Amino acid sequence: MNFTALEDNFSILIKEHSRIIYKIANSYCRDVDDRNDLIQEMIIQLWKTFDQYNNKYKFSTWMYRVTLNVAISFYRKEKRKKDYSVKLDDCIIDVIDENTSAEVEEKFNLLHQFIDELTEMNKALIILYLEENSYKEIANILGLTETNVASKISRIKENIRLKFFNNKNE
Amino acid sequence: MNLDDLKLMWQESDKDLENNMKINTMLLKEVTLGRVKSKLLNFTLGNIIELISYFIMLVLMLKFLIHHIDMPQFSIPASILLIFSLIELYGNIKGLELIYKMKYTTPVTELQKKMHEMRRFKFWNGHLMLIVTPIFAISLLVVGIKGLLNLDIFYYLSQNMWVYIITSSFIGSIIVWLIVRNDYKELDKLNAFLNDIKEFEEEK
Numbered sequence: 001m002n003f004t005a006l007e008d009n010f011s012i013l014i015k016e017h018s019r020i021i022y023k024i025a026n027s028y029c030r031d032v033d034d035r036n037d038l039i040q041e042m043i044i045q046l047w048k049t050f051d052q053y054n055n056k057y058k059f060s061t062w063m064y065r066v067t068l069n070v071a072i073s074f075y076r077k078e079k080r081k082k083d084y085s086v087k088l089d090d091c092i093i094d095v096i097d098e099n100t101s102a103e104v105e106e107k108f109n110l111l112h113q114f115i116d117e118l119t120e121m122n123k124a125l126i127i128l129y130l131e132e133n134s135y136k137e138i139a140n141i142l143g144l145t146e147t148n149v150a151s152k153i154s155r156i157k158e159n160i161r162l163k164f165f166n167n168k169n170e
Numbered sequence: 171m172n173l174d175d176l177k178l179m180w181q182e183s184d185k186d187l188e189n190n191m192k193i194n195t196m197l198l199k200e201v202t203l204g205r206v207k208s209k210l211l212n213f214t215l216g217n218i219i220e221l222i223s224y225f226i227m228l229v230l231m232l233k234f235l236i237h238h239i240d241m242p243q244f245s246i247p248a249s250i251l252l253i254f255s256l257i258e259l260y261g262n263i264k265g266l267e268l269i270y271k272m273k274y275t276t277p278v279t280e281l282q283k284k285m286h287e288m289r290r291f292k293f294w295n296g297h298l299m300l301i302v303t304p305i306f307a308i309s310l311l312v313v314g315i316k317g318l319l320n321l322d323i324f325y326y327l328s329q330n331m332w333v334y335i336i337t338s339s340f341i342g343s344i345i346v347w348l349i350v351r352n353d354y355k356e357l358d359k360l361n362a363f364l365n366d367i368k369e370f371e372e373e374k
Contacts, residue, residue: 007202014198019187023180043201044208045274052275066274069281076286076363092197096190111179120363121370124278129173130180143277148373157173164172 010050014043017063018093020131024064025093027115027127028071036091038074042067043092064133064141068124075120114160122156129153217266224259231255234317243324244316247309254302261295283367290360297353300345308334 014021021042029035046066053062115123121142128138135153139146200206231252238244268288272281308327315323327334 007199010202011195011198015193018191018193019184022187022191023183040197040201040206041208043198044206047201048208049273049275052273062275065276065278068278069274069276072278072282073285092194092201094192094194095187096192107179108183111176111183114176119366119370121279121282121366130177132177132181141278143279144371145373148371151373152370153173160173160176 006050010047013059013063014046017060020060020063021067022093022095023131024067024071024127027112027123028075028120030112030116036094038071039091039093041074042070045070058137060133061137061141064128064131068127068141072120072124118156122152125149125152126156217262217269221259221262221266224255224262228252228255228259230317231313234313238316243322243328244313247312250309251313258295258299261291261298265292265295279367279371283364286360286364286367290357290364293353293357293360297349300349301342308338 021039025035025038025042029038046063049062049066053059115126118126124142125138128141133141135146135149138144138149142149144152197206231248235245235248235252238248265288268284268291272285272288274281276284312324312327315321
């Protein structure tokens, strides 16, 4: 495949999956500037590894691995030192919030309140679950066994149930 | 509220994103043309310069040691420097090897474990240099002056050795205190994250 074809193919796939990239970035970085930097970093790494992508496998599996790995590394790097230097005037994937209703906003906040409380690894697990990946796919992306994925998800389910039950009773 | 309710909320956000999301194709093009540089772990010129420096130091020390093998006042400090250079060279090669092998397409737990083990390794490798600086400084002085100017300052140093031992211990204590005070938290976080990954991998 020549460079232009590779580039076109990449652009199409990024456009198709931009929603997932944005949601992963938003789950790890709530700060707008950091999130834009993270999206930029994810796309750089996706492009750098794009020639290694084997189309025999699902594009989403490959993309989840790269974006989650970048998100965790970036998140931990950002927590260590806030010196991320390359600031672009604009961002690759942007969301205009004008049409978001108060009800939707409230739901998002509740959802992210829950996600923010998770550890980096559990966050990755739950994002993959919310994205409706099978246990087999989640296991493959994270490098765990299916049994382990199933038991972790059931534990998180139980924690949520207890958390909301306790909140209700307070 | 349960996990399925959260899943529903997550999916609802998709519709919202579809309506409000825009892609900056110009910037996307900049990335594919390599005009936007990554800030994550990369093979850098600094790593290579460091590696070459330690290699040159190792060769010089070895050469010096062979020529002064029968003179303990030079062969002992040269051996200290040689061991130190070997450790640092090994650390640099290992670090570069890990950076080179690291692929973001690797399963998440595997890559994060490798990446953070490497950071811990780099932490110790970098701090080892600071901790041994006082010993290193005296050895470097003795060997350097003999090697460059062919002067034996060991005799002078041995007359005033206690001054150097006290100064070195004092500098060493300050360095260790600074490391514990400022950098230990970083090491603690690295260890905590590696434990998180270990626990995450365990089937319970």
